[in-house]
Amino acid sequence: MEHDERFGHARSVTLPGPLALDGGQSLAPVTIAYETYGTLNADASNAILICHALTGDHHVASVHPVTGKPGWWVRMVGEGRPIDPARHFIVCSNVIGSCMGSAGPATAAADGAPYAMRFPVITIRDMVRAQAMLLDHLGVRTLTCVGGSMGGMQVLEWGRTYPDRVQSAVIVASAARHSAQNIAFHEVGRQAIMADPKWRGGDYYESNDPPAAGLAVARMAAHITYLSEAGLTEKFGRQLQARDAVGFGFDADFQVESYLRHQGLSFVDRFDANSYLYITRAMDYFDLAEEHGGLLANAFRGSKARFCLVSFDTDWLYPTRESRSIVQALNAAGAAASFVELSSPYGHDAFLLEAPELNRVVDGFLRAGGL
């Protein structure tokens, strides 16, 4: 693919693998779709890996090929932004299990048919191992990792799995494990997908008729958790949708209903239902302390990275107390950690929205690390 300054440098690489997975299986070959922005400097010290969230992709600062919308983090990544192609070699790859070009349930297995549910169940660490393979391929040894939500989980996992490769780590609106409530919401989404007869046990690719209704319901339920109660009240309250009085029926009377329906419907155009199953599963399995006797600090012992954690006060999906417990663990492990809770009315979604304070924090942290 030709390099286009405006859209970054979108590519795909198929590495031979095998990639040994936490579940015991392995993946080979390993196809990874990614974008890069900027240039790796002579001593390969300016690389920043950006890790995306559940339904994100590698087009962090480029137009999305399906929706035509700007990249999902143009507020953070771009000219004059904290992560700047003029100074940094920026890499963002689509996680394995996803559906934007990296190996996932929709890609062809050895027999030529889509993996579908034959794709192995993966973990956050498996995603990170694939990223490490990509960075090896790109000649990047040490790096800075930045991510929000599930992206933050990957950053934490980088710090644990590759303690000698991570120089600096920025974790925004995230957690070191999925709580019972987090798992519960994901399970509702998975059940909504699997209850859709069009899911067909995952074998819907040939039909051109995917389980859109189930996936839309899953997205609607999840979307509520991305917003704060106060934010929903401020944005929608009980305002009606293009009418003066309630309709005494089951159309979308309220703006919040119309908004949620739109979120559900537009999501199914850009995302694969099976990928949603696999990635939510990986998140639910995430518990960084588990292998370390339940003591999170042990996960970070030996890490040479500097850590920066940011939470938002109205985020009830990954609330501030989750970030705080990570910081306490980092402190206990003797790692360098800074933490700030930012104020925002927008709940978990705040990290994707205009947040000048977040930009200041990330910019300051990266520059203090010589980036």
Next chain:
Amino acid sequence: MEHDERFGHARSVTLPGPLALDGGQSLAPVTIAYETYGTLNADASNAILICHALTGDHHVASVHPVTGKPGWWVRMVGEGRPIDPARHFIVCSNVIGSCMGSAGPATAAADGAPYAMRFPVITIRDMVRAQAMLLDHLGVRTLTCVGGSMGGMQVLEWGRTYPDRVQSAVIVASAARHSAQNIAFHEVGRQAIMADPKWRGGDYYESNDPPAAGLAVARMAAHITYLSEAGLTEKFGRQLQARDAVGFGFDADFQVESYLRHQGLSFVDRFDANSYLYITRAMDYFDLAEEHGGLLANAFRGSKARFCLVSFDTDWLYPTRESRSIVQALNAAGAAASFVELSSPYGHDAFLLEAPELNRVVDGFLRAGGL
């Protein structure tokens, strides 16, 4: 039906109506299923109406005919309990729109076929009007109203619509209007039901094959809102379901998944999907202040009732601030109001669980009112 002291006195009455509904339609006849416990005293001053929640019924202190489980509020209603058939004439009726015997989508319309989606969309006030018709039929003029969750909304509506009939009113874990987030969760549930092909536009009664999968997903999503995050963590955390390690598949690995699936599956045996649509709609439409220029206090002017409000500190469905705003409105309207926030780890569901403090509050309040 014969009177059975142990099970209360379960009956059904078909009143001629018509019942004029908020939506402009009317309902005739109006069948109401109800139970009574105890005896109306000579001056008809000891009547207590108990109003049930979304998926509740009139078997408040009697064995449920489908599940065989004890009544849903045996902790509050019964011998030696705050609401006691030895002293009170207790009435609990199934709300219209429901599926336990009162007029609802599953009941036969004039043409002999089930109403299904031809049943008129109703409001909380319509439910209350039907209850008033029942109480007229039972010779009860003035009464005390008690309810939690949607039951509390009915109690508030009684205070507004029949200010001269309500002597005392107990509102537990409730709100005077549905918030944007409340509406959002209900909309997810409705979409899950309507996305199920077996819903068939509501015409599934003949098929004997109802939209169970969609209804189960709706129940699962709603159930999360009934529990607190801390309660889920305490009860389930990340504990695995009958296994030593995660299964790297899509079975219920975690106890919280298994629990939620069970909640969904057992619900569909006892509840009608169309009723779920109608009752959630009624709740979403609920906004007591709306007809009063948005000023809740105006809804209570002229009320002679004493009000008692109780909230639970971990209830995020109808949080304490909702009860507090009702108390402020009652105060502004010059109504007698007492309020207490109780501590419980169990979230919204706390009002249905063993809660000695709740019992003490209700008992004291009723006795102070001469009941």
